[in-house]
Amino acid sequence: MKRRTFLMTTTASALATGAGAALAQAEPPIRIGMTVSSTGTFALAAQSGLRGVEIWVDDVNARGGIEIGGKKRKVELVKLDDRSDKTTVPKVYETLIKDEKVDLLFGPFGSTLTAAAVNATETAGKFMVIWSASADSIYAQGFKHIISATQIAGSLLGQPGVRAIHALGAKKIAFAYLDEPFPASLTQGAADLAKQLGMEITMNEKFAKGTKDFNILIQKARASGADAFYPTAYEGDQMTIARQLREANVNFKAVYLVYGSQPQFLQQAGKDADYILSQTLLHEKINWKVTHGLNRAQMMERYGKLFPNAQYAADFQTALAYGAGVVTEEVIKAAQSLEAAKLKEAALKLNDKIVTVTGEYQIDQTGKQFKNAFSIMQNLPGGGLEVVYPPQVATAKAVYPAPAFDQRK
Missing domain, CATH: 3.40.50.2300 (Response regulator)
Structure with missing residues (x-):
């Protein structure tokens, strides 16, 4: 696979609904890497989730970015194709970390692919936000730098x-x-x-x-x-x-x-x-009292504006991924850092303090999510x-x- 296959970056200029967002930024963007399945078993769900992440990127950049150290930094999303292939995933995440120099990562869709990605992110000492993988086996292995932001544990x-x-x-x-x-x-x-x-x-x-x-x-x-x-x-x-x-x-x-x-x-x-x-x-008919991020109606409205030609309406994968972006933003703000250990520490301190479009947030030391039923x-x-x-x-x-x-x- 060529390194740039399916490589795209999502910035304010790519998604902003307002006129002419400037590419030049005084502060370097926060680069977040993830893989997306363009084909195979997981393609539908992965692309639905991607749109949720892109709604969050659009929203956070429209607000000027995330403040770290008193300066706002916009978010740049770097995506590569994993083709629904768990043997490809580790190499692609290594590419995101070593070549694309991302600051942190979102997991791919599902437990099968996420289990393949996590060794690469842990070895590199990078923080990974999981938005869909629920298999308890992932969280039982002692990984230090992962959290499931919105996906309740599989058990x-x-x-x-x-x-x-x-x-x-x-x-x-x-x-x-x-x-x-x-x-x-x-x-x-x-x-x-x-x-x-x-x-x-x-x-x-x-x-x-x-x-x-x-x-x-x-x-x-x-x-x-x-x-x-x-x-x-x-x-x-x-x-x-x-x-x-x-x-x-x-x-x-x-x-x-x-x-x-x-x-x-x-x-x-x-x-x-x-x-x-x-x-x-x-x-x-399911509406949480959201404390952070867009509520369901607002997220759906943004989905319609950003993806008017989408084949399918937003679904729960979209909401899970959008909510994971919201949690990520709060974790970065609380940590005031992009270092994996500080991000994980901040993520634990935010327990029971966040309600996103998918519900309440609560993890344990392993990163396993217990709410969002x-x-x-x-x-x-x-x-x-x-x-x-x-x-x-x-x-x-x-x-x-x-x-x-x-x-x-």
């Missing part, structure tokens, strides 16, 4: 869905998961909670990356007598699972797909998305997405059991 991420399914009355649940760190971690935490709640786990099986035919898993889940089916993978796989459930005419009282409320999922899955339970951090949605035919759990923010009562496919219009 906690899947639990709201189980709570919702249990509250609906399901007693038996079948799990299936893609054999990668994020789905495995999410499923482990979800299964642990299901046991604690007294639910019977009728199946808990992994499947390989590249699986296209899920019929064996679907039929096995049905044969297990499960009330609820909870398969975890990335978005493309979950679209396939939703379609194959309908094609096989296999009915469960509840089906839970993590990505089932994503705009692109709803657009491409069509009626296959009906009655699916899912989770999200971003919806017009998801709300549970259901796609109701004729009504669209509704919040069905937790009760405090619910906008509708979930349909349970879901109608059989042959009884749907």
Whole structure:
């Protein structure tokens, strides 16, 4: 890969909505490096997240930058392509650090790629802000200079869905998961909670990356007598699972797909998305009392202005990445430094003092995020997405059991 493949810099001049932002700056910019998947499994989510980071860059630069030592410095975002390839990621992060001379870094999308990046950033003594990786295994390795700014730990991420399914009355649940760190971690935490709640786990099986035919898993889940089916993978796989459930005419009282409320999922899955339970951090009916950064409505407005031709609307990946930028800004301001150790120290001191568009911020010494819990949605035919759990923010009562496919219009 040529070093400059997919290399772009985002500065005030590239994103500012006002007229003619000057390129010349009295103070050197804060250079932040990250990789983005232009192709492959993670491309959709990675590019959605990138737009969230770019909203933050646009906003912070429109305000003159981040003040360090009494002088404001604008942010320059340096991006390279990782092609959704974990073997490429370490080399690309080394390029960002050694050749592009970035001051700090954002992680790539997802646990698989982030796990590959973190060794490079730690070896170089650089601070890395994680916006999407939730696998607990990343935080269990003793890395000193990482924080998960907005993404809740994987062992906690899947639990709201189980709570919702249990509250609906399901007693038996079948799990299936893609054999990668994020789905495995999410499923482990979800299964642990299901046991604690007294639910019977009728199946808990992994499947390989590249699986296209899920019929064996679907039929096995049905044969297990499960009330609820909870398969975890990335978005493309979950679209396939939703379609194959309908094609096989296999009915469960509840089906839970993590990505089932994503705009692109709803657009491409069509009626296959009906009655699916899912989770999200971003919806017009979910509004946190933000203390730092733009609120949901403001972020969505900025998204529309900056990306009028985007194929898809902003989603929770956009919000996670935007919120991570907001946290990064507060960490830099608190540290008054770009040194990794000082940034990590400042990040810990900001616990419970920040609420972004995705919720409250709280990490432990490992950098693991404990808050930013998801709300549970259901796609109701004729009504669209509704919040069905937790009760405090619910906008509708979930349909349970879901109608059989042959009884749907």
